[in-house]
Amino acid sequence: MPIVKSHYNPPLIFKNGHFSTIHSGLYRNVSGVYQKRERITLSDQDFLDLDWSYAAYHKNVSKLIIILHGLEGNAQRSYIKGTAKIFNRNGYDAIGINLRSCSGEPNRLYRAYNAGASEDLREVIEYILTNYPQYSHIVLKGFSMGGNLLLKYLGEPIRVPKEVKAAIAISVPCQLEGSLKQMGRVENYMYNRMFVKSLREKLVDKHSAFPSLIKLEDIKNANSMLRIDNLYTSKAHGYKDAADYYKKCSSKQFIPNIKIPTLLISAKNDSFLSKSCYPIEEAEQNENFYFEMPKYGGHVGFFNRGDVYYTEKRAFDFATLA
Template sequence: MPIIESTYKPPFQFKNGFIATVYSGLIRKVDLFQERERIETRDQDFLDLDWSYAQKKSDSVIILLHGLEGHAQRPYVTGSAKLFNQNGVDAVGVNFRGCSGEDNRFYNSYHSGATNDLDDVVKHCIEKKGYSKVFIKGISLGGNITLKYLGEDRDIPKQIKSAIAISVPVHLNGSARELHKPKNKAFAIRFKKHLVDKLKVKILQFPDRISVAEINSIKTLRDFDEVYTSKAHGFFDALDYYEKASSLQFLNDIRVPTLVMNALNDSFLSSECYPVKEAKNNPNLHLEMPKYGGHVGFIQKNKVYYNEQRALEFVKDLIH
């Protein structure tokens, strides 16, 4: 599929990727009422889902997946939910395990390649809720999960009509390298603190799985993936996790119309995270690379973010 020429033009001050990223993550506000539902996963853990609805009964739903240490109340989730609700589509924000304000039941939690929980949510929407049209939108880590899920060797339900992935680290090792560079130090410190704080809760319930000394050895995000993510989820080490969980290797096998939007000034993404070759070789894969936008920072003057507008445009003909 030819590369999409982007029309995104941000307000002047938001041409700076750092400013766009910080503003969107820490300052943006979206007013949205959500109802929470808890579902059981196939392995007897739980997921908390936050629902918002269109004015009229809808046969369409968009599943929204957040990024690393996010949750379903983050503005990049609620902004999309609100816009889709206004256009006749129900929305469900998925809180990954341990991200809804309550720790999950097991030592393992969530990671960039964990697709079974998304599959459980998809089946819940189709089999229990009765939706005939399902869209998926993943942001950052959630985008990698979305793309990997769609390209894996599994039966994708016919009700999944389209997907959107925003600011996606499709090559996890490359993205990890970028996050450890000085330009991203503030973000890396923030992510690591949230993750380590959660691990300090885990050790109280699972003292036989990890020690205080191991937690204290975590100085970087990569250390966290060495000490916890890889070991808790069946990988040999951090590199093995990055290689197996990266969605890049699954893009050629995506069979539903999918839009990937990665800004060229996204400081979290390495050169490998712009899958031009894969998009040109797969008619289902649409790649848009705006010059600006930072990491999930596609700000516009009308309060609707460009990535949210484009997501709606991408699926609009399928809604009704």
Template structure:
């Protein structure tokens, strides 16, 4: 599929990737009434879902997945949910394990390739909620989960009609390297703090597996993935985790329409995260690479974000 020409033109101050990223993450607000539902997982853990609904009964739902250390109340998630509700579709915002305000039960939690949890939510929407049209939208880490899920060696339910990935770190090793650079130091420090805070909560439940000396040695996100993410989820080390879970390798196998929007000035993304070759060889992959937007910072006039409007357009045409 040819690469899409982007029409995104932000105001001058939001052409700066750092400014648009920070504004979107820390300043933007969205008012949305949500209803929480907890579902039990096959491995005796739980996933918390936050629902919002269209005014009239709908047989269409969009499943929304947040990014690293996000949750279902983040504006980059609720903005999409609200827009879809206003256009006749239900929305369910999935909280990854340990991200809903309560620690999950197991030593493991979530990661960039945790597609089994997404499948649990998909199956719940089909068999318990009776939705016939399901769309998936993932932001950042959540986008990688969506694209990996759709391209894995699994039977994708026929109810899934399409997927959307925004600011997706499709090459995890490359994005990890970018996050360690000076330009991203404020973000890396913030992510590391939140992740370690979560581990210290989990330490109370698993003191023998999470010792103070080990936690104090974690200075970078890659070290965190080496120590916890990889070992807790069955990988040898951080590199093994990155190689097995990077969404890039799964793009050729996707057979439902997908839209990927990655901004060229997104400082979190390495060159490999712009899958031009893959888009040209897969008629289901629509790749849009705006010049601006930073990381999930597609700010435009009127309160709606460009990526949210494009997601609605994409779903409406698919």
């Protein structure tokens, strides 16, 4: 589809991309969403924790939204709860997936999560369809790295179940190597160090559980995202190295094959995204893929007055029309 015109125009201070990113990530608080956790066992005997919240004042609910967080996030993040809240208000149950190692408890295997682990999303959807057959209308939403995973899933050769009606992705690094290089810029130093610190702490946990597979000295030397991906992310998930991981898991190459209505929203002032992360040509050539590029919003920002952020309202409206 042609590029979707955006009408997002936030208050002046939120036109600063960094302010929008930081405010949403650190200071936003979403109340009124009550989550109930369910642990499911995957085919490789690892586990995922699903955090459910339920439609308010609705019975016989047949609609469900499944939400994926970003790098080092979890299902308690404000952007997950904000999405769940608007959908719960309007007759949807919601699941926030905590990706492997992100629910507050280390996962069982040496592997964890990555930007291309679409097999885990596929297993969750299969689990829902088998164990909760009342859900005949499923919407998917992914943020940042989780959005990359989602778009990859939608464009892979394996058929998407007919119950999945629409998808929305926010602030997605569709070209992983380009985003990695962008994150290395001086303006992103604070974010980059935060991610590296968090990931290295998890690698120390991996060393404690699997001392023969990863060494503390190597973790100490893994002082960048690229080095972490070369040391662990790629090797633990079956890729040759970081470059191989980025090449095979970047979602941009899968967008032409998406066959259900899908909306991507990425701000032009998102400091996490390189020019290669904006799939303009792919959107123009796929009638199922809608791409909106607001001038403002930062990375998973998109502040709006009130308790519903811009991309949350857009996601619900898109799901309703799909």
